[in-house]
Amino acid sequence: MPLVRTERLTKSFGALVAVDAVTFAVDEGSLHSVIGPNGAGKTTLFNLLTGQLAPTSGRIVFDGRDIAGTPPHGIARLGIARSFQRTSIFPTLSILDNVWLAAFARQRSWRGLAWRRADRYSEVAERAMAVLGEVGLEEKAGEPAGAISHGEQRQLELAIGLAAAPRLLLLDEPAAGLSPEETKRMVTLVSKLKGRYTIILIEHKIDVVMSMSDRISVMHFGSLIAEGAPAEIQRSPEVRRAYLGGFAAP
Amino acid sequence: MSRAWLVTLATVVLLPVFVRHTIATEIWIFAIFGLGLNLLMGYTGLLSFGQATFFGAAAYAVGYLLKHYAINVVLALAIGVAVGAASAALVGYLCVQRSGLYFIMLTFALNQMFYFTAYQWTTVTGGEDGMPGVPRPEVLGLDIHAPLAYYTVVALLFVLALWIMRRIVESPLGKILQSIRDNELRAEALGYNVPRMKLVAFVLGGAFAGLAGVLYAMLFGIVPLEAIGFVFSGNVVFATLIGGSGSLYGPVIGSFVFIWLSESVSAIWARWPLLLGVAFVVVVLFLRGGVVEAWARYRAWRHASG
Numbered sequence: 001m002p003l004v005r006t007e008r009l010t011k012s013f014g015a016l017v018a019v020d021a022v023t024f025a026v027d028e029g030s031l032h033s034v035i036g037p038n039g040a041g042k043t044t045l046f047n048l049l050t051g052q053l054a055p056t057s058g059r060i061v062f063d064g065r066d067i068a069g070t071p072p073h074g075i076a077r078l079g080i081a082r083s084f085q086r087t088s089i090f091p092t093l094s095i096l097d098n099v100w101l102a103a104f105a106r107q108r109s110w111r112g113l114a115w116r117r118a119d120r121y122s123e124v125a126e127r128a129m130a131v132l133g134e135v136g137l138e139e140k141a142g143e144p145a146g147a148i149s150h151g152e153q154r155q156l157e158l159a160i161g162l163a164a165a166p167r168l169l170l171l172d173e174p175a176a177g178l179s180p181e182e183t184k185r186m187v188t189l190v191s192k193l194k195g196r197y198t199i200i201l202i203e204h205k206i207d208v209v210m211s212m213s214d215r216i217s218v219m220h221f222g223s224l225i226a227e228g229a230p231a232e233i234q235r236s237p238e239v240r241r242a243y244l245g246g247f248a249a250p
Numbered sequence: 251m252s253r254a255w256l257v258t259l260a261t262v263v264l265l266p267v268f269v270r271h272t273i274a275t276e277i278w279i280f281a282i283f284g285l286g287l288n289l290l291m292g293y294t295g296l297l298s299f300g301q302a303t304f305f306g307a308a309a310y311a312v313g314y315l316l317k318h319y320a321i322n323v324v325l326a327l328a329i330g331v332a333v334g335a336a337s338a339a340l341v342g343y344l345c346v347q348r349s350g351l352y353f354i355m356l357t358f359a360l361n362q363m364f365y366f367t368a369y370q371w372t373t374v375t376g377g378e379d380g381m382p383g384v385p386r387p388e389v390l391g392l393d394i395h396a397p398l399a400y401y402t403v404v405a406l407l408f409v410l411a412l413w414i415m416r417r418i419v420e421s422p423l424g425k426i427l428q429s430i431r432d433n434e435l436r437a438e439a440l441g442y443n444v445p446r447m448k449l450v451a452f453v454l455g456g457a458f459a460g461l462a463g464v465l466y467a468m469l470f471g472i473v474p475l476e477a478i479g480f481v482f483s484g485n486v487v488f489a490t491l492i493g494g495s496g497s498l499y500g501p502v503i504g505s506f507v508f509i510w511l512s513e514s515v516s517a518i519w520a521r522w523p524l525l526l527g528v529a530f531v532v533v534v535l536f537l538r539g540g541v542v543e544a545w546a547r548y549r550a551w552r553h554a555s556g
Contacts, residue, residue: 093429093432097428
C-alpha cells in the first residue's frame with residue numbers, strides 16, 4: 001500500500017520541463033531513493049512534494065488525498081517533513097530551539113500559543129531532546145545553531161526533520177559536503193531510521209544508495225527512466241548509459 | 251524576580267524624582283510604542299516604517315471620543331488598543347504579502363496615506379493644527395490631572411505592557427517569530443503559516459502602539475498631526491535600534507535615551523538631532539544590538555580582564 005504516489009507529475013519553467021510526467025509510488029515503511037545526474041529534477045520533485053512549488057499538472061496523492069497545490073505549511077502539518085540540500089536552519093536560535101520549533105509545529109493543539117511559556121510544553125521539549133540524542137547533538141543543545149560545524153549542522157538538519165515525527169521524511173542529500181568520516185556517521189544515522197519512517201532519499205553517493213534502499217527511481221532530464229530494487233537498477237543498461245557510467249559490475 | 255525587572259521597577263519609581271514629570275511620562279509612553287515595534291522589527295525581522303499609523307489612528311479616534319462623548323479612561327484605553335490592533339490588521343494584511351524592500355515601502359506608503367487623510371479631514375482631526383482639547387478624565391474616581399498622578403497611571407501601564415510583552419516573547423509564538431526572522435523558508439516548511447504569523451505580530455505591535463497613542467493624547471491634551479507622520483515612525487525605529495532591537499529591554503532603553511536626549515539636549519543645542527545621527531551610525535556600523543549589546547560586551551570584557 002503506497003503512502004504517497006504521484007500521477008504524471010509535471011513542472012515546467014517556461015520551455016524547461018524540470019519534472020516531466022513523473023509517476024511513482026512509495027510504500028509505507030520503505031526507503032525509496034531517487035538518483036540521477038545533477039539537474040535531473042530531483043530537488044524540484046521534492047519541492048513539488050513539499051509544496052514549495054505548485055505542479056504545472058499532475059497529482060500528488062498522500063494517504064489517499066490529493067495534496068498538489070497545498071502550501072508548504074499545510075503539507076508539513078499533514079506529516080511530511082524534509083531536510084534541505086543546502087543547510088536550512090535557524091542560525092541565531094539555539095540547537096534545542098531549532099528542533100523544538102519542528103516538534104511544536106506538529107502538536108495537535110497550539111493552545112497557549114502566545115501566552116504560555118515555551119518551556120512549559122514538556123512533551124515538546126522531551127521530543128526535541130530525544131531527537132538531539134539520536135543524532136548526537138544533545139550536549140550542544142544550548143549553543144546557537146550558527147556556531148557549530150558544517151557536519152554538525154547537517155546532523156541538525158536531519159534532526160529538524162525527525163523532530164516533526166513525520167509520516168513521510170524527505171532527505172535531500174543528507175551527506176552533502178561531508179568528509180568521508182562524517183559521511184560514514186550520517187549513513188549510520190540514516191540506516192537506523194530505516195523501517196521506522198517512510199523515507200524518500202536523494203543521494204549522489206551510489207554505494208550508499210545501493211546498500212540502503214528498498215527501491216530506487218532514476219531520473220534523467222526530468223523523466224523517470226527506471227525504477228526497481230537496487231540490483232535491478234545496477235543491471236539496467238539504460239541507467240548505466242545515463243548515469244552510472246562504468247560503475248556497475250560486469 | 252530577575253535583576254532586569256528590579257532595575258526597571260526602581261527606575262519607574264525614581265525617574266520622577268530626577269526628571270520632569272511630563273518627560274518621565276513620555277519616556278514610558280514611547281517605550282510602550284517601542285515594545286510593539288520591537289516585536290515586529292527585532293523578533294520577526296520586519297522593519298515597519300509605519301508604526302505611527304497605529305499610534306496616530308488610536309490617538310485621533312480616542313481623542314475624538316474623549317472630547318465629544320466624554321468616555322471614561324478605561325474604555326478609552328480599551329478602544330485605543332482595539333483601534334491600534336485593527337488598523338495594524340488592515341495595514342499588515344497588505345504588507346505581509348511582500349517582503350524585503352517592498353514590505354518596508356508599503357508600510358511607509360500606507361503611513362503616508364493615513365497621514366494625508368488626517369491632514370485633509372480637518373473637521374475631525376483639525377488638520378495641521380492638530381486635535382486640541384483632549385481631556386484627561388478621572389480613573390476609577392481618582393483625579394489624574396496632576397503630572398505625578400498621570401505619571402503613575404502611565405508607569406503602571408508600562409509595567410503591565412512590559413510584562414505582557416515578556417510573556418509573548420517567551421511563548422511559542424515568540425520562538426516562531428524569531429524563526430521567521432532567521433529563515434522564513436524553513437519556518438514555512440516546518441508547518442508555520444508565515445504570512446499569518448507576521449500578521450499576528452503586526453496586530454500585537456499595533457495594539458501596543460494604540461495604547462501608547464491614547465496615553466500620548468491624554469498626556470499633552472492634543473493630538474498633533476505629527477503623531478501620525480512618518481518622522482514619528484522613524485523615531486521609534488531609531489530609538490529601538492539604539493536601545494537594541496531583538497532584546498526585550500532594548501526599546502525601553504532606547505526610549506529612555508531618545509526622549510531624554512531630545513528633551514534635555516535640545517534645550518541647550520538646537521542641532522541635537524546631529525548627535526542622534528552619530529549615535530545611529532555607530533549602532534548600525536559597530537553595535538547592531540544597540541545599548542543592550544554594548545552592556546553585554548562591557549560585562550564580558552570586565553569578566554575576561556578579571
